[in-house]
Amino acid sequence: MAQSRRPRRSGARRPASARPAPKAPVTDGPVIELEIERVAHGGVFVAHHEGRVVFVADAIPGERVVARIVDQGRDRFWRAETVEVLTASDDRREHVWPEASVDRAPEKRAGGAEFGHIRMPRQRALKADVLRDALARMGGVEHAVEVEPVDPALAPDVSIDEGTGWRTRVRLHVTPDGTVGPYAARSHTVVPVASLPLAVPALAALAPLGERFPGVRAIDLIAPSVGDPSLVAVGDERMPRGDRPTIEERVGDRAFRLDRDGFWQVHTGAAATLSRAVQELIDGDLFDPRAANHDLYGGVGLLAAAVGDRFGETVRITTVESDARATEHAGANLADWVGARAITARVDRYLDELDEKASAAERARLRDATIVLDPPRSGAGRAVVDRLAALRPRQLVYVACDPVALARDVGLLRERGYELQALRAFDLFPNTHHVEAVARLGAIV
Template sequence: MPSRPVRRRNPPRAVAHDPAVGTEVELETTGVAHGGIMVARHEGRVVFVADAIPGERVRARVTEAKSSFWRADTLEVLEASPHRREHVWSEASVTRDPEGRAGGAEFGHIELAHQRELKRQVAADALARIGRIDDAPDFTVQALPGGDDAAGTGWRTRVTLHVAPDGTVGPYAARSHTVIPVSSLPLAVPELAAIAPLTERLGDAASVDLIAPAEGPLQIVTARDGSRPPLAAITERVGDREFALEALGFWQVHRLAAATLTGAVQRAIDADAFDPRAANLDLYGGVGLLAAAVGDRFGQATRITSVESYESATDFAARNLAEWVGARAVTGRVEQWVRGRAENATATERGRQRAATIVLDPPRAGAGTEVVAELVSTEPAQVVYVACDPVAFARDAKAFAAAGYAIRSLEAFDLFPNTHHVELVARLSRD
């Protein structure tokens, strides 16, 4: 995946020009919506409320007013949920003015077990309401080992800090590009929190990336004038296997996420439907993590092609997959590559495509109807879908279902404690 682009510094926060904006209202929250916000109603209008919990009564300030809904920030909790706790990040607490709250820990005021239940509800609602899937397997959102011991903190191995025009370093405020000065980074692994330049002034910088690889020294990458310095390779580890990648290349953020997803993908594949000689695929393959998971389960002779649009990642994937004689890594946009694969296949290749297992790990927006249509046109034996957004997954699952591919297994993981994000791993196949 490409390195993250340098963002513009502190563009103005968008504010709807409506008399309701700035109004303070009392609200009773009744549910949770995708994106880490809660749902309430005011005089019949839906209001999406930040920093609340279902079942609470809060005083909130309207920040956006449209004809169909409002958005609001919690100012005061009038009747608290039994699941509310002191926020794990004091600089994101509801006790601060909303515009001065650090973003990136929007569930930090909720007990961990209830966070996971809310994430489950969001994913289940998306499958039912958006995916129109009423027979999805039951699932819970699983905690990663040791996560609850530290209240869901100390897990981020990658942190991006931004720099304000005056040189202040910090995270963005929630839902804005305003840099918030902070004195702590509780979600970061301790070694990154210790080196973060939170008290410095970096007037000539745009952002600072902190990386804690599994092997080697910590990395600090500062972007200046829209550019970053040349990046050295780093080494990550999953069990006994090493993966080389660019310092700012895509890698799972939680220190245990790569190992967790490796195991989940291996479990999801139906061994009876897997053919090591088929035209197996790892799409949006990055540096080869999930292709390696397949190869480790089914042996060195496994045929699998990893497809990734970012050339540097593909180069690393070729190195990381070198021990599998049937593995290869290619650079290409997935939607274009799968279209050409289907259009140009010989009769023998079409047979291998029908026998294929496809691992699909798209970006947050999902694979999309075009990619799904090309994949199902080749009638693969099974698809293992790794999803970082439940709504995008639900849309894609609906497209798969229209072609007869139902969800046969489903696991969910809390790879991002104290945020609203959740990771899903599903297997889809036809009867």
Template sequence: MGDMLGREVELDVTGIAHGGISVARLDGRVVFVSDTLPGETVRARVTDDRKKSFWRAETVSVVEASPHRREHVWSAASVDRSPEDRAGGAEFGHIELAHQRELKSQVVRDALTRTGGLDPDQATVRVEALPGDDERGGAGWRTRVRLHLDAEGRPGQYAARSHRVVHVADLPLATPEVAEAAPLGEAFPGEEHVDVLAPSTGGARLIIGKQAPSTVTEQVGERTFQLDDGGFWQVHRHAAETLTSAVQQMIDPARFEPGAANLDLYGGVGLLAAAVGDAFGSRVRITSVESDERATEHASENLADWLGASAVTARVDRWVRQAVAQATSAERDRSRAATVVLDPPRSGAGRPVVDGLADLAPAQVVYVACDPVALARDLALFRDRGYDVDALRAFDLFPSTHHVETVVRLIRR
């Protein structure tokens, strides 16, 4: 091994893998290759040949293009640039938008069947578009962008699969407000990054380095949410309202009990707890659990309309473990009647949280996931503890990238 590194090879691309990478074969060996799509023949440079089972490569040029290839939505990430100079963060930008969603559907289905153990018909899902994305060709949706700074403090984006800053002339995935505010030609010596954001109210702003947080207001339907300017909020301009209605529709009303010990785990500033409260009325009892103290402070204010809503600062795994250990029999009954909404980070909830939830034995779990493989691992854990997938939807919250959001309802057997 090791003698192929840097060599160029011709590859027939046959499939799509998780992470925005396509799959090819060379003399029987799997090669994971970037900047292409199934059905193409490409010349690619081998970037990693250390493993016996697979290699990694990046496309240098397209020999035979797929009918689904389009001109890249971002010239800075195009195959016309040498691989080390391509900006990261738009790894599906060379694929027609409808076909991007088709590939994402395949990735979700593969993860849920291979890792999650679901039947193929159960795992079949159509990735749904968000409003305006077809008209804008999968551009113009990001309300938040982080610009990384080079040694002189000049902003750019990380090159794909590296931490090297490449300079870019534009930010086509950003909303027009963010793109206009982005200080691409300026310099910020001594800083590491500049965040550019345009919340739904109050105009665009910059966060330079570690400056003290200020509060911004996001509007979702009729409701407003306060959060720190650097705090977590869904990036797509229509993501918060899309997930609000998806979670509301995913909760089975026949299994919902307003007075039960309902939970919103990894709750952030209370977006999904508010979705539950709005759907089921002011009598809803729900506890939102979030490890970020500033987010929890905002959640307490954002959830003030519901007398039974509260926000707790805690690590979710510890909070769940404690809830199991300290539950009285009355609390166990309230937990068994409960609906749990969880929206974990990319790495998923993991065994301690799944096991703890299974011990609380809620009537239904609505799981919002931004990583299909982590979701699939957790679904297998839930299945072992008596929970089955009852409904499934997927949303294209990140057009022109490989990311996809999935929302699943699990019910107790």
């Protein structure tokens, strides 16, 4: 999910008057008792009531809870919020973020830590369940899944047991009267809080909790690995053209320059974790440094650099990214490799043109290629999968931040002659439902 899950586009903001009014949280829905059965994708849990599926927040499988129905607008299922735990799981703990605890009214619970009431080993097991189930249902693949914590050596200041202190980027929202806070869970209601336990300590100390910022839309807190953290007040004006503030991130011995408001992995150890995983999952016996290797959705060049660092200065690799600023940085960040190129293009259009115009020699180099792709949360999708399958590279290394999107694309690739050969999953978003996976798929001969 590794560094081009689409950079934030500073010039695409709407004026405040054009923003839709937040939907008021439901506080008077019916209250029922439910037996929680299993986890579902999206950080909620499955129960049944009178034959209807109910997706319940703030619960754990095996628990019996009292829940308020907050959405009855669908025939097939309802949504509910836990308001009381009658029979608690052994894996329930005090929430790591008091402002998100089940003890608070649902409409006042801070969002962004929906698994914070669950002990860490069970969190990872639940995420593995979601990914394994998605691969079976949508990908047609039965595959063992273990969600690994980040290597403490890559994030020494993060609490592995508590899953706190890892966020290097935090966005706080601001109400018209200037109140600062995160959104409440599953709503656009700003909730004042006194703590930010998921943030790295430097950001937790910098956060202007309790202060007022009238006339501001949001507050961005950014803690790069090089230099001081910063607080950026975000208005509704467009980002000015020309020079933009930049920051430096370091992964091992390598530095990456990017826009301050550009995309970078949020967990302090994520960039190094994903770089290492991509390096290890590439089948070295199939890798040809002189082939037409690619890094699709390449951002500022993190994964292209990981490939180059493993296979040496003779590597040819093209990184493709739709954001022109990110591509500009990628070109500079990859300057070590004579064979590296950075191209600004939408991936689907780039592959269309490649397939249309490639010579016989270029097609041969593409068939020998390794393709790394790190698409946005929605995944690569059918159009990109179709074109990749037509170009027929030897192996694909797919970095995914959404298990359902990954599973769908694995299924599409299986239909087109690629099989899932290896998979690793990482807990890069502790105390949330999100999980990052890296998969290798090889062409079936």
